[in-house]
Amino acid sequence: MDTEQALSLINSSVRGLSPYHLTAEDCGIKLNQNENPSDWPQEIKREAARFCLDRPWNRYPNFIPESLKTDLANYVGVDAGNVIVGNGSNEMLLVLLLAFASKAKSAVICSPTFTVYKLLYEGTGCRTVTVGLNENLEYDVAAIKKAAQDNPGSILIICSPNNPVGNTISEEDFKSILDVHTGLCILDQAYVEFGGFDGVKLLPRYPNLIITRTFSKAMAGAGLRLGYMIGGSEMIAEINKIKLPYNINFFTEYTASLILNNKEWMKASADFIIEERDQLNTFLSSMPFTNVYKSAANFILVRLGRKKELFEHLKKDSILVRDVSSYYLLDGCLRISIGTKEENAKLRESIGRFFGR
Ligand SMILES: Cc1ncc(COP(=O)(O)O)c(C=O)c1O
Numbered sequence: 001m002d003t004e005q006a007l008s009l010i011n012s013s014v015r016g017l018s019p020y021h022l023t024a025e026d027c028g029i030k031l032n033q034n035e036n037p038s039d040w041p042q043e044i045k046r047e048a049a050r051f052c053l054d055r056p057w058n059r060y061p062n063f064i065p066e067s068l069k070t071d072l073a074n075y076v077g078v079d080a081g082n083v084i085v086g087n088g089s090n091e092m093l094l095v096l097l098l099a100f101a102s103k104a105k106s107a108v109i110c111s112p113t114f115t116v117y118k119l120l121y122e123g124t125g126c127r128t129v130t131v132g133l134n135e136n137l138e139y140d141v142a143a144i145k146k147a148a149q150d151n152p153g154s155i156l157i158i159c160s161p162n163n164p165v166g167n168t169i170s171e172e173d174f175k176s177i178l179d180v181h182t183g184l185c186i187l188d189q190a191y192v193e194f195g196g197f198d199g200v201k202l203l204p205r206y207p208n209l210i211i212t213r214t215f216s217k218a219m220a221g222a223g224l225r226l227g228y229m230i231g232g233s234e235m236i237a238e239i240n241k242i243k244l245p246y247n248i249n250f251f252t253e254y255t256a257s258l259i260l261n262n263k264e265w266m267k268a269s270a271d272f273i274i275e276e277r278d279q280l281n282t283f284l285s286s287m288p289f290t291n292v293y294k295s296a297a298n299f300i301l302v303r304l305g306r307k308k309e310l311f312e313h314l315k316k317d318s319i320l321v322r323d324v325s326s327y328y329l330l331d332g333c334l335r336i337s338i339g340t341k342e343e344n345a346k347l348r349e350s351i352g353r354f355f356g357r
Contacts, residue, residue, distance in 0.1 A: 013125040020119050028318035029346060031337040034163065034191075034299050036220035038269050038340065044262060048255040061250040068253050071260040072228055076200055076213075081233040084240055085256075086247050089190055089214040089227030093120055096210060096229070098242045100155055100184045101126045107155040108147045110139060112327040114163045114188065121155070129154065133329060137165045137293055137301075141173045148181040156181050159188040161196045164324045164335045166295025168196040178206045187211045193218030193270045194277070195296025200230060207232045210239075217298060218270040219259055224252045273298045277338050283348050287355050290332065299337045307332045310354055317350040319343075 007015070039045075069080040076083070086092045097120055101107070106127040109117050121128050131147045134140045139158070148156055156177070160169045169177075174197075178185055187199045189211055199211045210231040215221035226248070231239070259266065277295060284292040284302055291303040301324070304310060311323050311334060322335040338344065 011123075011125065014123050017119060017123050020116060025315075025320055027315065027320035029339060029343045030320050031299075031339050031343065031347065032320045032322040032335075033222075034217060034297070034335075034337045035222050036217060036269060036273070036298070037338065037343060038220055038272075040220055040259070041265065044258055044265075048251065048258060051254045052251050055250055055254075060246055061248060061253055063245065065248050065253045068248070068257050068260075071257045075260050075263070076230055078200060078203070078230055079233065082203070082230050082236055083228055084236055084243055085226065085228045086243065087227070087252075088216065088225045089188070089212045089229075090116055091247065092212045092227050092229040093117065093186070093188075095239060095243050096155075096184070096186055096212075097121065097124055097126070099239045104153055104155045104183050106151050107157065108144070108151055109157050110144065110159070110162070112137075112164060112324070112330055113157075113159050114190075115327075117157050117159075117188075126155070130328075133165065133167070137329065138167050139169045139173065141169075141177065144177055145180050148177060148183075151183075153183040155184045155186065157186045157188065159190070160199075161189075161191040161194065161295065161297040163191065163297065164299070164322070164327065164330070164333075165301050166293055166297045166299060168296045171197040171202075174199070175202065178202070178209060181208070183208065185209050190214045191217055191297035193266075194274055194298050203230065203232055207235060210235065215256060215259065218273070219266055220269060221256065221259055224255055226252050226256050273338050276341065276344050280336075280338065280344055280348070284351070287351060287357065299335050301330075301333055301335050303330075303332045304334075305332060307334055310334065310351070313354045314347070314350055317346070319347055319350060 069083050073080045073083050101124055106129055107121040108129045111130045111132055118128055129147050129151055131143045158169055185208055189199055203209055210229050212229045215224055215226040281300055289302045289304045293301040307325055314321055324330050324333050324335045
């Protein structure tokens with residue numbers, strides 16, 4: 001067999017995909033990945049390092065990371081039986097797909113939203129039905145309900161706050177969608193610590209609802225690769241059967257609990273980001289952008305005719321933002337993550353200079 005023949009064995013749904021790719025550009029001020037700009041204090045990192053030094057590496061991690069699940073359940077306000085943990089919330093999305101997609105056959109996805117949904121669902125041959133946001137880049141609730149009703153039993157994914165726009169869905173609107181949807185509903189709340197309603201209280205009423213969350217944003221733990229899902233205990237017990245064993249390594253398990261036991265630091269860090277975001281929004285709104293979108297997350301989306309020039313101008317000032325102008329409805333848009341106080345000040349100064357202010 002030659003390589004061409006071997007390649008032809010790969011599912012055509014996978015071969016048809018464009019790879020999800022992010023160029024790792026070297027830049028002093030990195031505002032392109034919605035990371036938390038603050039790193040954890042040295043004493044927390046030293047404690048994690050001490051644990052790793054003492055712990056044998058030749059032994060598997062815990063089969064079930066019970067104490068982490070308990071800490072997480074306490075953080076969220078549920079029981080450990082309502083939680084599955086994984087290698088980033090991306091893994092949780094994959095596990096949900098493994099558990100539901102072949103039966104559901106189709107997925108309803110809003111656009112623009114987090115691109116990984118479409119990649120995963122199309123990659124596994126699940127038909128995707130796309131519902132555009134409205135002209136204000138808000139969720140079009142009537143259109144989502146219609147798509148849910150036209151595709152009974154489909155998987156519906158809603159991201160709130162939504163990446164890359166920063167918009168949210170209100171609790172009332174979300175409930176009205178759940179009232180008509182007959183399939184699984186995934187509510188991705190990767191940015192929930194920065195805004196939007198907390199979906200957890202809806203779980204008892206809607207057993208087809210699963211919420212995914214992450215340590216990569218407010219928890220300042222993108223390097224740990226830890227995400228989790230929350231759902232009704234019977235659903236979680238079934239979904240758990242398809243999750244890979246030992247998907248959480250001992251470093252991540254121990255460090256995530258350390259983080260959860262330092263909630264004050266985390267809360268202060270999220271509060272800081274919210275304050276800086278709102279200040280940045282006021283500043284950006286005073287500049288001649290075509291649009292500055294209100295955000296409930298740790299980034300702000302802006303639109304302007306000279307998008308390419310602003311992107312390059314910021315890059316010359318060592319500031320990297322995300323060009324999302326190729327996304328549906330986002331022509332001329334850049335997404336700017338919230339940085340440290342100093343980084344945000346440099347960003348404001350650079351943007352002011354760009355506009356001659
Ligand atoms: C909406 C959304 N969901 C999930 C993720 C992935 O998170 P994780 O790092 O936990 O895989 C991201 C990452 O940017 C995101 O924006």
